[in-house]
Amino acid sequence: MTYPVTPFGHLQRLTDNIGLVRHAEGVVPLHQHGYYVDDVARGLLVVCREPSPPQELIVLGRRYLYFLAQAQSIGGKFRDHLGYDRQWHDQPGTEDGWGRSLWALGTAAVRGPTNGIREESFTRFCRGARVSSPSPRAMAFAALGAAEILEKQPGHPAALALLYRASLVIGAPAADAAWPWPEPRLSYANGAMAAAVILSGRHLADDRMLRSGLRMLEWLLTAETRGGHLSVVSPEGWGRGESRPASDQRPAEVAALADACMCAATVTGDGKWLAGVEMSVAWFLGDNDAEVPLLDERTGGCSDSLTGAGRSRNQGAESTLAMISVLQHGHRMLPGSCAAQALQEPADPRGDSSRRARSPRDRPDPFRAGLERADLLGLGSLRAADGRVLDPLVVLQAAVTVGLDGGVVDEDVRRAVIGGDEAVAFVRVEPFHCSLSHCALLWDDRQDPRTWNLGCATSRPAMGAGPGTPGRPLSEFAGAATRARNSTYNQFYLIPPRGQIRHFRQAVLSRHGIG
Numbered sequence: 001m002t003y004p005v006t007p008f009g010h011l012q013r014l015t016d017n018i019g020l021v022r023h024a025e026g027v028v029p030l031h032q033h034g035y036y037v038d039d040v041a042r043g044l045l046v047v048c049r050e051p052s053p054p055q056e057l058i059v060l061g062r063r064y065l066y067f068l069a070q071a072q073s074i075g076g077k078f079r080d081h082l083g084y085d086r087q088w089h090d091q092p093g094t095e096d097g098w099g100r101s102l103w104a105l106g107t108a109a110v111r112g113p114t115n116g117i118r119e120e121s122f123t124r125f126c127r128g129a130r131v132s133s134p135s136p137r138a139m140a141f142a143a144l145g146a147a148e149i150l151e152k153q154p155g156h157p158a159a160l161a162l163l164y165r166a167s168l169v170i171g172a173p174a175a176d177a178a179w180p181w182p183e184p185r186l187s188y189a190n191g192a193m194a195a196a197v198i199l200s201g202r203h204l205a206d207d208r209m210l211r212s213g214l215r216m217l218e219w220l221l222t223a224e225t226r227g228g229h230l231s232v233v234s235p236e237g238w239g240r241g242e243s244r245p246a247s248d249q250r251p252a253e254v255a256a257l258a259d260a261c262m263c264a265a266t267v268t269g270d271g272k273w274l275a276g277v278e279m280s281v282a283w284f285l286g287d288n289d290a291e292v293p294l295l296d297e298r299t300g301g302c303s304d305s306l307t308g309a310g311r312s313r314n315q316g317a318e319s320t321l322a323m324i325s326v327l328q329h330g331h332r333m334l335p336g337s338c339a340a341q342a343l344q345e346p347a348d349p350r351g352d353s354s355r356r357a358r359s360p361r362d363r364p365d366p367f368r369a370g371l372e373r374a375d376l377l378g379l380g381s382l383r384a385a386d387g388r389v390l391d392p393l394v395v396l397q398a399a400v401t402v403g404l405d406g407g408v409v410d411e412d413v414r415r416a417v418i419g420g421d422e423a424v425a426f427v428r429v430e431p432f433h434c435s436l437s438h439c440a441l442l443w444d445d446r447q448d449p450r451t452w453n454l455g456c457a458t459s460r461p462a463m464g465a466g467p468g469t470p471g472r473p474l475s476e477f478a479g480a481a482t483r484a485r486n487s488t489y490n491q492f493y494l495i496p497p498r499g500q501i502r503h504f505r506q507a508v509l510s511r512h513g514i515g
Contacts, residue, residue, distance in 0.1 A: 003281060003330040006050070007300030008057060011043065011324065014317050015060055019067040019082065024316045027299050034083040037097035040067045041104035042321040044121075048104075048111045049328050058113050065108065065117055068101050069124060076128040094133035099141030102128045106145025106159075110152045125149065129158040132165050136182070137189050139166040140196035144259075147199035160203065167200040173212050178240075180212075180219050185239040190220055191256030195263040202267050214268070217260050221276050230254060230283045249306040251294060254280050255322035262329050274333055281330040284323050295323055 014021045019035035020043045047053060047061035071079045077092035078101050105128065108121035125145060133139050143166035146159035153159070170193060171182040182193070194217035201210025223244075224232045232253040238244045261276030279287070284302065286293040292311050294303040301315030302323035 003327060003334070004285075004295065004297060006324055006327040006331065007295075007297065008324065009300030010296075010302075010315060010320050011046075011300070011317075012056065012060065013301075014320065015043070015063065017063075018086070020064065020317050022317050024301075024314055026313055027296075027301055027315050031084050034081060034085075034089075035067070036082075037068065037071045037078050037080045038100045039317040039321070040064045040071075041097070041100040042318070042325075044068065044104040045100075045107050046321055046324045046328065048108045048113065048117070049325070053113050058117075061108070061113060061117055064104075065120060065124075068105065069120065071097075072101070072124060072128065074127075076131045078128070094131055094138060095135060096138050096141065098128065098131075098133060099135070099138035102142040102162075103145040103148075106148035110148045122149075126158055129162045132162075132169070134169065136170045137192060139169040140189070140192045142166060143196040143200060144192065147203060150203045154203075163200045163203055166196055167204070167206075167209060170196060173197075173216050180215050182216075185237045186220075186223075186233045187237040188233075188235055188250070188253060189256045190224075190233065190253065191217070191258070191260035194220055195256075195260040198260070198263055198267055210267070214264060217264055217273075221257065221261070224253075224257060225279070226289070229287045229289075230257070230279045231289050232257065232283075247307045249289070251284070251302055251304075251319040251322035251326075254283050255325045258326045258329050262332070277326075277329050277333060280326045284326060294319070295327075 010027060011020075013027065014024065014029050016029075016031070020040045021029040021031055021033070022036050022039050023030040023033045041064075044061055044064040047057050047064065050057060053061070067082075068078070071082070071088075073079070073092035075092070077094055078098040079088045079090055079092050080095060080097040081089045083089050102125055105121045105125040109118055109125050112118040112121055129142070129146065133142070143163050146162040146166070149156050149159040150163070173180045173182045194213050197213030197216060198210060199213075201207065201213055224230055232249050233244065234248040235250060236248070258277050258280035261273045261280070265271060265273035265277070282288075284293065284295045288294075288306055290306055290308065290310050292306075294306060294311050296302065296315065299315065300320075302319040303311035304314045304316050304319045305312045
């Protein structure tokens with residue numbers, strides 16, 4: 001499929017020195033209606049999704065971020081409507097504008113085109129993540145921003161907590177296969193609901209939640225397909241047993257579906273979900289109920305709605321941003337793109353569902369990640385010759401038996417977690433004022449993913465015991481480690497003393513039968 005160049009001309013037309021104008025008559029911005037936070041958040045989102053944006057888009061991104069910063073209160077909530085008179089017309093809240101703002105800020109914190117945008121967005125995201133909303137859709141939008149943060153900083157406490165709260169507010173889908181949805185009616189941004197459940201399942205290591213999200217999306221995609229093309233639910237909504245209105249379809253609903261399908265493809269590695277993205281692009285290009293394109297390649301805008309009579313002549317912010325978002329997804333699928341290459345990886349032999357979420361043992365940990373990133377402790381050579389990643393439990397056993405005795409104090413712990421800066425950001429280490437015999441050991445608590453524990457892998461009966469104290473047998477420690485790994489704790493993060501790296505490496509490789 002051929003995708004047109006993603007146009008930003010009309011978005012620039014709708015943006016002035018204050019923010020992004022919501023409505024347009026034809027292509028003429030209607031400034032008297034003012035600015036809305038959810039539109040500005042969408043604008044920041046698409047700017048930060050654009051690979052290598054030109055300077056004029058970076059300028060737009062800064063303007064949108066500044067607008068969101070002005071809209072956010074000290075407590076983290078967001079105002080929504082700024083009039084053209086430059087006065088806020090509402091009080092800070094946690095409605096959709098709050099959720100979309102966190103989505104945009106989470107994305108900008110990870111993908112923003114400048115350091116300044118990334119740093120300010122991260123600060124604003126953390127402030128906003130302290131509060132919640134009773135609205136399932138607001139929480140779904142916020143969850144998508146939290147998932148962006150977790151891709152960069154696995155285990156980030158505020159992002160994990162926000163995802164967990166979102167999963168509670170959205171709720172579990174019904175067990176009925178005929179209506180596997182957590183609500184009695186579909187309304188708007190339905191795809192965002194499914195995407196939030198998928199990503200919550202992935203980052204909370206909940207396979208059941210992940211499968212529920214995929215089931216929701218599969219059902220939604222089927223429900224919103226007619227005659228081989230998309231025919232999405234209108235803002236009037238649709239409930240079980242009702243005849244579904246096909247008029248007044250909105251581009252934003254198509255964009256939400258494309259977001260969810262790209263999310264599912266990325267999480268599972270299954271290219272079948274890209275069919276939903278392709279249908280979304282095709283919908284804007286004319287493969288829809290009215291058989292007319294909504295993308296106006298002359299103006300770079302998009303019609304506000306699709307009805308039985310054709311398309312609307314007005315090209316407002318919401319529809320134009322939806323079109324841009326979908327075309328960006330389309331370009332991500334082109335051969336040679338990062339997304340296309342990732343989806344060409346061989347399927348997991350355990351079945352296509354096993355890759356949908358990383359269980360706690362499969363999540364990236366500092367030891368494994370350290371083999372891929374900067375190697376702070378010189379452990380890069382611990383990769384096996386055939387490319388295997390070494391088993392952390394075997395590494396743990398080797399650490400115990402080598403007799404490491406260099407000692408690790410609290411400052412070293414903070415600097416030396418294998419994996420570098422991302423690990424340090426989410427590991428909370430209590431200060432130690434004595435040397436740790438042998439090697440320090442970090443592990444996470446399966447029951448509370450925000451809790452991290454610091455212990456010592458030692459062959460001595462107690463930390464700080466004298467050198468003449470009899471050591472514990474390896475089998476005793478390894479057995480306890482295995483039981484912990486299989487029950488309460490998920491993964492071990494090793495911090496061997498710098499002075500014993502050579503012996504440590506030699507023992508590990510020997511236990512793996514390497515060299």
